[in-house]
Structure formats: C-alpha cells, structure tokens
Amino acid sequence: MVVTRFAPSPTGFLHIGGARTALFNWLYARHCGGKFLLRIEDTDRQRSTDEAVAAIYAGMKWLGLDWDGDAISQFDRKERHAEVAQQLLESGNAYHCYCTPEELAEMREAAVKEGCPSLYDGRWRERDPSEAPAGVDPVIRLKAQKDGETKINDLIQGEVTVGHDQIDDMVLLRSDGTPTYMLAVVVDDHDMGVTHVIRGDDHLTNTFRQIQIYKAMGWDIPEMAHMPLLHGDDGKKLSKRHGALGVEAYRDMGFLPEALNNYLLRLGWSHGDEEIISREQATEWFEVADVGRGAARFDMDKLTNLNGHYIRECDNARLTALVMEYLRAEPEIVLSDEAEHRLLNGMTELKDRAKNILELSDNAKIYAIERPLSFDQKALKLLDETGLGVVEMMRSRLADLPDWTKETIEESARSAAAERDLGFGKIAQPLRAALCGTTVSPGIFDVLYVLGRDESLARLQDALEMDRGSE
C-alpha cells in the first residue's frame, strides 16, 4: 500500500509552499487508495511552539487535507532515534567524533580554499576511542561509503547520480544526545512505513546522504519524488513580500480553500488543458510522474481569477455566512435577521461581482447598512435636481405598485422611461444612488426587490429629504 507523509516544521504557520507539498502528498495517497500521514518535525525546541502546531492543523483542515491516524511528533521519538544511532555504532557503521566546532570551521575553510567541497574529512573515523580528549562530549557520525556513487530514480526528476566523494560522515546524534534531522527523517519514514517521499527540491541532494543511513540499517529505500520549489513573481525565492504567507493569511484575504487548492495544484502539475479541477477530479487524475521539473512562480492574478470562479460557483448560504463573519466587525452594520435575509436573497447577483470575500462583503453592505445612508461623491452628483426629480417620480410610482416583484418593478421603471422618452440609464442611476449611496451595485430591479417595498421607499424618501449642507 502506498503511504505518503507531510512533515512540516512548526515555525509559525502552514507556509503556502508547504501547503502545496501537503496537497500533492494527499492527492497521491488518495489517488492510490493509500495513506497520508502527518509528522510534525519539532526537534528544534527553540522554534517549535504549540501555537505553530495548532496553526498547521488549522491550515490543513481549512484546505481539507485530512491525514490518517494521529499526527506524529518527531520530538517524542528521540529515544528511538538515539537507539538507531546506537545500533549503527554497534554494527560498526558509525563512530564517535570529538572535533570541536572551531576545528570543523577550519576544516571547511581549508577545503573551500583548495576547491574541494566543504566536507568533514573523517579524521575520527578510524581512531581508537582511547585517544578521545577528556571533557569533550562526542557526536556520533555515520561511516558513509567512500567509493562509488549512488543513483536514484526520482519520480519527478528522473535519474540522478551523486558520487560518494560528495557525501561526508554526517552527524547522526549531537553531543547532547539529540538526533539530527538526517537521522530523524530516515528513522521516522521507515518506522511509519512511508513508501513515497514527496517533498521539495531542496532535499534532493540530502536524499543521497539519507540513503547512506538506509543502507547502513539495511532498510528499504522509499520511492523519491522531489518537486520544484515555489518562487516569487520575480523568479527569486519565495519571501514574505511575494506571498510566502501562511494559508490563514489567504483565508483572511478572502480566498476560498477550493480556489487555493486548485491554484496550487496547477502550479507544477497539469492534466492537458484542464484549468478548473475539482478535488474529486484531481484525486482521480493526479500522478506524481506528471509533476513538472521547473520551478513555478506565484501569480496572485491567477489565484484571484480562480477565486472569482469558485465564488460564483459557491452556495449562497455558505457565502452569506462568510460575509456575515466579515460584516460583524463593521461598526455601521447591524446584522439583523432582516439583513441576513436580504444578504441571502441578493447573493446570486452579488457573487458575480466579487473576486474575494472581502470585496463581496463590501458590495453586500448595501443590504445590511442602516438608514439613513451616506452618499459618496459620485452618488451625490447624480442626485441633483434632475436626479431627485426622477427619484420622486419613481418613489410614487413604486409606492402604487400592487405587487412587489422583479417583474412589476421593472415594468414600472421601463414604462416611466418610455413615457418621458428617457434612456433607461437616466432612471436607473439616480435610483441606484438614492438606494445604495453609490453608483455601483447589482441590477437596480434586484436591489429594489431584495430591499423590499418598505425599505426601498424609505431610502428614496431619505434621499429626497436629505440635508445637502452648503449645496
């Protein structure tokens, strides 16, 4: 059975690049009917916090990436890691090294000067423990293979070969007895039964070091798949100003999780010309081998476009709930049952006009705002003598309407325009200004209908009676 995993280190939030890695692992596991596991790489105690771990859980949940079983804490497994290091020591595949940090720094400097890769030279590899200096806690290093080379068949990168002269005797266990990342990943992946390691490109060369551990332990090496990293819009490494934010930041910017998922999926993976891909469809189609080899740049415009699509497709009740959540923070908004009702009724027209939930909420304010309205500059301009004349005329016509339906409202406004030989815009714009306080809104019949007779007439009356100040 296929087993994949996502192994983030909890350093604040679920990074957007990490989210993509998680998504790919999730998709591959689900595609194969296998398992998707979550492991928190919290061995760095300085940087790991409970809040950060909670942020990862929350981010995964928001994206709909559920994992099988309980999340595993790498820190909790430190005894097991030490045990493996001990085994390696006993089998003669590892040894104690008493080098000081200064000594190692010198070594690196000298190597670079000679044009060699800056590797540990293995000076304690064959030395007898009796030569150990007093008072120095040793580290345990792996006795890596010196000759030959290792070739892997990466599911994404293809055949990659690295000579063993590029791999030194890396530290497995620190002098304080804690495991290094290299040891921990290998032990954990093995113990968790991971069959496919799908991770960022930045681990490609590390893989060859890790394979040394697998070999020394006599363990099976999982399939490897190294996906290209995400870059900023300038092609450089993704940084904060490029959008290297936590997924919750995207949620707060008004993105829908399905939009982010779809966008992340198409970044480095494709299925012919398909652009809009549902979770179900993605699960069916996803193959690791189809992931591209080149790094992709993060493009906010495309994400935004996708988000607009998913908003339009989204259920009105769900959108209303999201909008209510944002509107709750607005002081001039009172979220009465009446307002919620209007929001829901107006949502079909509203959602065509928004690319994110923030914008949607802003546009939705016309249905939740309390009378009397305030008018923006352009609206005021429309409500001049002529405009107010139209408002007054329409107010009385609408007041006489026997039924308040979109059809009767439209008929009333259209005939008014025809009778006066006016372009319809001459009627609609002043009405819009009086009803919404702005010059932009959904279709005017929809606004009138959703607002209802009483509220509509009251708002029109407000406009007629408003104090125009110095004007």
Next chain:
RNA sequence: GUCCCCUUCGUCUAGUGGCCUAGGACGUCGGCCUCUCACGCCGAAAACACGGGUUCGAGUCCCGUAGGGGGCACCA
C-alpha cells in the same frame, strides 16, 4: 568554491521526432452584451534561452554555453 537540478508567450502550462503555421489558461489590448459595475461572449498581440550536433525531419534526442534554483551545519 564544489556538487546536483532546472530553462516553451509577462505568468502557469500543453507538447514524449513528422498531427506545431507551437495549443489552452491568467494577465494585457480591442469589440459585443448592458441601467452602473461585474459576469458572459468574440477577437488581437505575445514563447520553444543561445550555439553546435544526430536525423530525411527537433520544442521534442545528444553535447556545450549562458541564466536561474538548491545542497554542501552538532538547522529542518
């Protein structure tokens, strides 16, 4: 410095030797629709990094160059 990886429109990509006069999407520009704004629809400009091979034929295979990215920690 050294090793590894990458390179098709501005961006994400299709493309696995002839179906490519290089396709789609976002963005941009123009138009249509229209009560505003959107949505939708139609159309346009826009790319095989460069140089050598291999082949009847190369975006597709090989080599080199350039550019970009990553690794080389008692970080993960």
